[in-house]
Amino acid sequence: MPEGDTVWQAARRLHGALAGRTLTRSDFRVPRYATVDLTGRTVLDVTPRGKHLLTRVEGGLTVHSHLRMDGAWKVFAAGQRWSGGPAHQIRIILGTADRTAVGYRLPVLELLRTADEERAVGHLGPDLLGPDWDPEKALSNLQGDPARPLGEALLDQRNLAGIGNVYKCELCFLLGVTPWLPVGELPADRAAKLPALAHRVLEANRERPVRRTTGLRGHDLFVYGRAPRPCLRCGTSVRLADQGDGSRERPTYWCPVCQAGPAPRPGGSGAAGRRRRRA
Missing domain, CATH: 3.20.190.10 (MutM-like, N-terminal)
Incomplete structure (x- = not known):
């Protein structure tokens, strides 16, 4: 991908x-x-x-x-x-x-x-792998719409450029929040480290043939593509639902124990998360 x-x-x-x-x-x-x-x-x-x-x-x-x-x-x-x-x-x-x-x-x-x-x-935000990378600008862009679900904000290339659906899911896991958590509800300490975390993860993978985020032998990714297998941290089944990015629905993976915040009910879809944002 x-x-x-x-x-x-x-x-x-x-x-x-x-x-x-x-x-x-x-x-x-x-x-x-x-x-x-x-x-x-x-x-x-x-x-x-x-x-x-x-x-x-x-x-x-x-x-x-x-x-x-x-x-x-x-x-x-x-x-x-x-x-x-x-x-x-x-x-x-x-x-x-x-x-x-x-x-x-x-x-x-x-x-x-x-x-x-x-x-x-010209519409793109700071490029995570480019010479124009600016973590403060990226964070400011992300926080420009506090009610927007974090997963949608991360996929919006106008905020910061380079994150796709795999990194969206993995970054939300590493931050300990669901992709449906409104950006404005992300704890301040985690929001502050988000740009540096995203940059570090992409930098670490830009020359790898296989994308890795875990550092665990035999496991490349924490949650993406793992539903319904056990979470690598807590053993709970990883869940899957659709989440929009403003243009299309994307399969989204998360651990219901390790990641705090709103999420679709089992068997539901990402639409539930979007309804919360509009409410």
Whole structure:
């Protein structure tokens, strides 16, 4: 599941394969850019911004892409068989003399003037893995809507950029609160450490092939994906319900003993949490 660490890794692979090299192949397989040809231009850099990827090309152009749930960039050596999915899922191909980058199932793909990048990413909050990381600003953003459930606030990339559903669940567990707890009810000491905790967890995982938050041998994550198995701390069955992020419902995991705060009733959905917020 692409989150800030996944996108950071993808940017590093793309940068290593393309940056400083001249494009010998350029194939946009989306109607809007079907006639665009970037061959002959040098790739300047590939930069991650939250969950967005910015591939900057000579001539003041930027290829902006977003992986969302299913997208992926794959890099192949010359002559290597492509293995990212069927050909009809390819949205873009950028190739040099010895490497080819192929974008599969990219739900967002556009060509911008580099000077206009803010149009695509200017709404984002501080990037947890970027040079603009600002923990005080991130906390201020999160606390801007005290009634909003913490899980929803963490997923809102306008607050801080890089957290996805996995880290949302894990951070709430590490803080000892449910994802449905209103931000304004988060104890002051835990609120104060939230930005640093989020930053530390993503930093620790940005170069790992397997995401880990526990430090326990044989167990990568505390709650995400574990329902109805026992909580690694108390043994209570981990629970699962849906929670919205403002755009869609997402499977949300929590321990009813280790995490304090409101939560859907067994068999319910995240809608219960949202009703509490509106009430």
